[in-house]
């Protein structure tokens with residue numbers, strides 16, 4: 001059992017938990033994820049590690065309430081427990097393997113979409129702690145849905161906001177803004193894009209035009225997260241890869257996004273059916 | 285005298301539920317079946333048993349109604365008789381060697397072993413002798429049959445054992461792979477694991493060794509004197525044909541895990557599953573039979589697609605019989621060449637090709653060869669791939685001292701299970717590739733004795 005030490009609502013339907021999980025905290029690196037199970041009947045839900053404190057033995061997760069499991073999870077309070085919390089899973093971000101010298105020669109642009117801002121945070125934090133420059137573009141539907149802006153700014157990097165309705169920052173999509181950045185002769189060696197599949201797809205189409213290496217973090221459907229089932233398979237460079245053990249980060253220019261988007265919707269009808277079922281059950 | 289038939293659930297009834305199909309022998313039936321044994325000198329059954337159980341001896345005990353004594357005999361060789369009695373491929377092992385095989389039917393050695401295994405569990409018998417604790421700590425990685433048997437042997441030898449398991453439940457393939465109707469979880473697997481806990485073994489779930497902690501950390505920081513790796517061969521293979529990543533194509537592991545471990549077939553559980561009306565299962569082993577029989581229970585019409593003939597199927601004979609009784613259609617000498625998708629990316633069918641068997645000079649096994657121009661299309665809603673698995677690379681990927689061969693299997697010294705890293709032993713599917721429960725169990729036990737020796741070097 002893993003205790004929820006802190007709960008905070010970051011935006012409508014976006015919730016942060018700080019969870020006591022010392023073994024996970026001790027080994028966590030940016031880019032990795034955990035698998036959470038709420039109770040005996042729960043599914044195994046993959047969530048990115050958004051922050052960790054090795055001393056306190058805590059791991060922070062941020063999740064968007066989208067379906068049965070995340071609804072259930074949103075109802076848990078501080079002091080309550082998650083039944084299972086396994087991790088860290090997946091490979092750390094590639095740049096974790098670079099030394100400071102190599103890192104200093106690179107300029108990173110992070111592109112975060114919606115709740116994808118949460119997984120960007122530990123990566124930016126890691127780089128900023130080593131004094132590496134990074135710029136961050138955060139995209140959201142509107143001002144209310146922008147999360148972790150202050151936290152990321154506090155790390156000392158340039159943060160650009162894009163909203164669909166223009167309620168904060170640039171009005172338009174992140175790709176429109178990126179194009180502007182690139183055309184204004186900003187040089188980037190590495191783009192890291194994390195957000196909805198569709199956003200990552202369009203970011204990659206753009207950066208390909210500009211020949212900028214782009215890393216994406218895929219949120220495929222998973223079961224075990226340890227390489228045992230193949231639910232998370234994606235086609236990368238014409239080869240089948242498992243997101244959980246080969247990823248979750250991949251070279252975005254090689255990912256077959258259309259297939260990935262299709263696979264992500266595999267259980268949509270079924271999820272909706274079960275959601276109704278669970279709602280019915282909880283309202284008598 | 286004819287073999288005493290074992291009672292089974294009626295096929296048309298049992299496909300509506302997940303209850304265990306084979307009901308096992310009663311006391312009277314077991315004694316009657318045991319009395320068929322000729323108590324051969326130099327018995328062939330023993331030679332064909334991978335762990336060399338003294339079969340005539342324990343059967344003789346059953347004959348006399350000495351069930352505790354029968355258990356003492358079996359446990360000298362096998363820690364998990366209730367499980368092995370249910371899942372060993374007896375027809376190619378012990379029963380395949382029985383002299384009565386030719387005259388009629390072999391003694392039902394497997395069913396008798398199961399009888400004793402269940403007797404021990406039901407009566408909570410303490411069969412094994414225990415040595416006093418010796419203060420030494422061993423970590424066991426993975427809780428499948430290899431890990432469980434290593435842990436129990438070590439605990440009985442006086443070690444303080446911790447089992448680390450990546451998933452949220454212990455048991456390995458016994459819980460996520462082999463279905464309830466063949467190996468009941470609460471009645472058998474959980475009981476075996478509870479017995480382990482009673483021996484003082486600690487089980488820590490949600491620990492992915494190589495990620496949560498490394499082998500080196502277990503040794504250097506957490507003070508384990510030795511480590512056993514029994515991480516299995518869980519990584520599913522795919523055929524590499526066109527359309528394989530379509531929605532509705534699952535590995536057997538994914539399908540079985542959703543049903544067995546995550547209970548997706550019950551609405552109250554959150555894990556989703558969608559299977560459709562017509563299901564193809566590709567493969568001919570135990571895994572394929574389990575997937576097919578599970579799909580039947582979820583209400584589908586199920587086809588087994590296998591490129592050789594029924595004779596070559598590696599599945600246990602009993603499972604093939606059961607599958608047929610349950611109405612599963614066998615499309616043999618048939619191989620998928622492409623999976624067809626609809627415009628939403630879902631499976632809608634397969635292009636299948638007929639095969640024929642030709643004698644292969646080199647291997648001796650008849651090999652399937654494609655018949656040109658025999659392609660045909662058949663519609664399916666779901667395709668389940670059960671064409672094999674390879675060892676999971678997480679540990680070896682993060683521990684360079686542990687060497688693997690070109691089949692991704694951990695390299696060990698045959699007799700001891702000693703790996704290329706000091707103090708680290710391995711066994712089961714992680715070493716052999718996908719094999720059997722009994723071999724995994726034996727490997728775990730052998731390694732436990734080797735670890736015992738290793739931990740006492742210089743002391744005796």
Ligand SMILES: Cc1cc2nc3c(=O)[nH]c(=O)nc-3n(C[C@H](O)[C@H](O)[C@H](O)COP(=O)(O)OP(=O)(O)OC[C@H]3O[C@@H](n4cnc5c(N)ncnc54)[C@H](O)[C@@H]3O)c2cc1C
Pocket residue numbers: 033045046047048049062063064065066067068069070071115118119218219220221222248264265266267268271272
């Ligand atoms: C490696 C990884 C890291 C992730 N990190 C985070 C994170 O940090 N924060 C976060 O909020 N979510 C994250 N996700 C996604 C998260 O796992 C899903 O949102 C969650 O499983 C949904 O469960 P549910 O039962 O609430 O919704 P469901 O009922 O399962 O789904 C509701 C809707 O969401 C869609 N959906 C299902 N799974 C996903 C998915 N994996 N990604 C996107 N949409 C999906 C469904 O198609 C459906 O329309 C991550 C996924 C992966 C694989």
Ligand SMILES: Cc1cc2nc3c(=O)[nH]c(=O)nc-3n(C[C@H](O)[C@H](O)[C@H](O)COP(=O)(O)OP(=O)(O)OC[C@H]3O[C@@H](n4cnc5c(N)ncnc54)[C@H](O)[C@@H]3O)c2cc1C
Pocket residue numbers: 371372373425426427428429430431448449450451455456457458461462491492493494514515516517518540570571574600676678679711712713714718719720721722724
């Ligand atoms: C569907 C199916 C049906 C089968 N039917 C039969 C049968 O009828 N008869 C028969 O004899 N055999 C059968 N087998 C084969 C048999 O189950 C295996 O040979 C046996 O389980 C291997 O045991 P093991 O202990 O080596 O590995 P497993 O049972 O695979 O257990 C390995 C365990 O290690 C865990 N693990 C993996 N990596 C890590 C890590 N890094 N850290 C922590 N834990 C980890 C896994 O989660 C798993 O729980 C079947 C297999 C399947 C899949």
Ligand code: SF4
Pocket residue numbers: 320321322323324327328329330339340343381382383384391393
């Ligand atoms: S070979 Fe058959 S008859 Fe002979 S001892 Fe073994 S089980 Fe009994």
Ligand code: FES
Pocket residue numbers: 221222223224225226227228229230231232233242243244245
């Ligand atoms: S989630 Fe099962 S293999 Fe990746």
